[in-house]
Amino acid sequence: VRRVEILRADLIGTPARDFRRFMEGAGVDRVGRRGKNLVLRMRGPRDGTPFALVINLGMSGRLLMREAGDRSRSPSHPGVRFRLEGGGQLVYHDIRRFGRLGVMDPEALGRWSRSLGPEPLARAFTAPGLADALARSSAPIRSWLLDQRKVAGVGNIYANEALFVARVHPATPARTLPPERSRALHGALRSVLREAIRARGTTLRDYRTAHGLEGGYAPKLRVYGREGGACARCRTPVRRVAFGGRSAYFCPSCQGEGTT
DNA sequence: CGTGCCCCCTGTCAGC
DNA sequence: TGCTGACAGGGGGCAC
Numbered sequence: 001v002r003r004v005e006i007l008r009a010d011l012i013g014t015p016a017r018d019f020r021r022f023m024e025g026a027g028v029d030r031v032g033r034r035g036k037n038l039v040l041r042m043r044g045p046r047d048g049t050p051f052a053l054v055i056n057l058g059m060s061g062r063l064l065m066r067e068a069g070d071r072s073r074s075p076s077h078p079g080v081r082f083r084l085e086g087g088g089q090l091v092y093h094d095i096r097r098f099g100r101l102g103v104m105d106p107e108a109l110g111r112w113s114r115s116l117g118p119e120p121l122a123r124a125f126t127a128p129g130l131a132d133a134l135a136r137s138s139a140p141i142r143s144w145l146l147d148q149r150k151v152a153g154v155g156n157i158y159a160n161e162a163l164f165v166a167r168v169h170p171a172t173p174a175r176t177l178p179p180e181r182s183r184a185l186h187g188a189l190r191s192v193l194r195e196a197i198r199a200r201g202t203t204l205r206d207y208r209t210a211h212g213l214e215g216g217y218a219p220k221l222r223v224y225g226r227e228g229g230a231c232a233r234c235r236t237p238v239r240r241v242a243f244g245g246r247s248a249y250f251c252p253s254c255q256g257e258g259t260t
Numbered sequence: 261c262g263t264g265c266c267c268c269c270t271g272t273c274a275g276c
Numbered sequence: 277t278g279c280t281g282a283c284a285g286g287g288g289g290c291a292c
Contacts, residue, residue: 056286097269098287139264155286156286201285244265268287275280
């Protein structure tokens with residue numbers, strides 16, 4: 001990274017001065033993920049001090065690579081531009097600006113990572129562990145799944161899809177899930193996420209992969225965004241209810257309260 | 261401390 | 277055609 005241009009200061013968690021001081025002259029070691037956050041492991045310019053650039057795309061964020069000499073139209077809503085050695089650019093683009101970029105030293109990175117719940121696709125995410133955690137909350141299960149401190153990386157689409165697969169009503173208080181429903185939910189979360197990743201995600205309108213492609217999972221959605229459509233299992237019309245500020249979609253027949 | 265509500269912001273679409 | 281309101285994949289702050 002040669003130079004950092006911050007076009008939208010509200011996207012940067014840390015003060016702009018610190019952000020630039022960390023990033024300018026630094027290089028990318030490796031790229032990873034924690035929950036819904038991109039984690040770029042970096043090395044500082046002089047002594048190679050390790051730190052991390054953490055990026056949350058929010059609702060409309062994209063990370064775009066522009067190679068040197070790219071003649072295509074420049075993106076409409078650039079927020080942060082990283083000018084790279086050799087003339088390329090990495091552009092953080094975000095129409096709604098709900099995304100955030102921040103730098104963290106290794107200690108802060110560790111604290112932050114520990115504040116998030118387990119990765120649902122990791123071995124550490126077990127059915128008994130999920131059941132234990134659910135038992136400690138009275139929140140509606142759909143809201144519980146969206147809480148990144150409980151499980152990391154599940155958003156509204158896949159929370160709703162997993163609840164349909166597990167036949168659990170989205171408003172069910174977490175602690176009232178019967179053991180076999182929490183086991184079913186554990187499996188459903190993992191299978192839905194794996195399928196969706198294999199399909200490269202869900203494009204409802206805006207979402208594109210890092211290579212600009214649409215995700216292939218939208219046609220496979222069972223309930224999300226399908227209000228009024230027939231449930232694939234029983235043909236009952238899918239319903240939508242709003243709580244916690246977001247829509248929940250479900251089959252009132254397959255996912256009735258107390259369905260076992 | 262856990263939970264629920266509001267807000268951040270821009271774009272799109274349905275309904276009038 | 278143009279206006280208004282609802283809604284959108286996320287998450288932080290705050291009151292209770």
